[in-house]
Amino acid sequence: MNKSEFCLYSGGLKGAEENFGKCAQAFGIKEVNFSFDGHKCSRTENLTLLSDDELKKGNISMEIVSARMGRRYTQSDKIRKVFQLIFHMINNGYQIFAVGWIHPDKTVKGGTGWGVELAKFFNRPVSVFDQGTNAWWVWKNNEWIKEVPVISHKTFCGTGTRNLSDKGKQAIEDLFKRSFS
Numbered sequence: 032m033n034k035s036e037f038c039l040y041s042g043g044l045k046g047a048e049e050n051f052g053k054c055a056q057a058f059g060i061k062e063v064n065f066s067f068d069g070h071k072c073s074r075t076e077n078l079t080l081l082s083d084d085e086l087k088k089g090n091i092s093m094e095i096v097s098a099r100m101g102r103r104y105t106q107s108d109k110i111r112k113v114f115q116l117i118f119h120m121i122n123n124g125y126q127i128f129a130v131g132w133i134h135p136d137k138t139v140k141g142g143t144g145w146g147v148e149l150a151k152f153f154n155r156p157v158s159v160f161d162q163g164t165n166a167w168w169v170w171k172n173n174e175w176i177k178e179v180p181v182i183s184h185k186t187f188c189g190t191g192t193r194n195l196s197d198k199g200k201q202a203i204e205d206l207f208k209r210s211f212s
Contacts, residue, residue, distance in 0.1 A: 034059050034211055040124040040188045042066065042116060043074030047130040047143075047191025050200050052076060054207040055189075065119045067112055081119060089118025114145050117190070121149040124188030127157040128206065130199045131192045133168060133175060146190045156184070160202040162192070167202065182210035 039055040041048045043064030052074040055062045063077045067086055072078060091114065121127060127150040131143040139147040139159055150157035150170075157170045158180040168175040191199070 035061070036185050037061065037182070037211075038063060038124075038186050040065070040120050040186065041074070041190060042120055043072035043076075043078065044193060045073045046193035046195040047199065047203065048189060049073040050195060050203045051128070051189025051191075054203055058207050058211045060207075060211070063123070065116050067116060070112070070116070081116065085119075086112055086115040089115035089122070091115075091118070110142075113142055117142060117146045118149060120188045120190060121146050121153065121155070124186050125155060126182060126184035126187040127155050128160075128180065128182070128187060128189050128203075129157070129191045130160045130162065130195060130203065132163050133159055133161045137173075137175060141192065143191050146188070150188075160191075160199055162196050162199050165198045165202075179209070180206065182206065 038061040039051060040063050041051050043049065043052055043066065052062050052064065056076065063079055064072055064074050065079050065081055066072050067081050127146065129139060129143050129147050132140040134140060138144050147157055147159060159168050161168055166177055167179050169178040169180055189203070
């Protein structure tokens with residue numbers, strides 16, 4: 032497929048999302064970053080500010096999020112908006128790539144974990160670069176399988192930790208090289 036047919040959906044935050052965006056730009060891949068009023072992004076390329084009504088399309092009970100993630104979340108408006116924003120990223124990108132840490136319970140740390148859980152729930156191809164093992168893992172048959180992914184769908188989501196390691200950064204760059212060189 033032609034690179035011009037691909038589109039990265041992300042949140043443009045410092046760390047993994049910023050690096051996904053830089054790689055997309057370097058390889059001539061369209062980039063869309065979702066945000067909302069008061070949410071600070073590092074990448075402003077093709078920034079889509081979601082209104083409160085648009086954010087609500089991704090609304091979910093915090094009890095469901097807590098149950099799915101195996102952790103408790105406060106009812107703060109900010110975290111709810113972040114989870115709603117993540118819904119838009121995952122809903123628009125068919126193939127999901129994340130950088131973070133996989134927990135022993137098979138969830139992923141932080142807000143990145145909610146994106147991964149949504150991808151699993153939507154039955155989307157999801158790959159996580161685990162910064163604990165410095166390896167790519169793909170979700171297959173309810174298990175994490177060690178596998179080096181490529182971007183093979185026209186729409187994909189790049190998300191992850193703000194605390195991106197050098198190896199995590201390299202993993203994103205290598206993903207784009209494997210996929211588009």
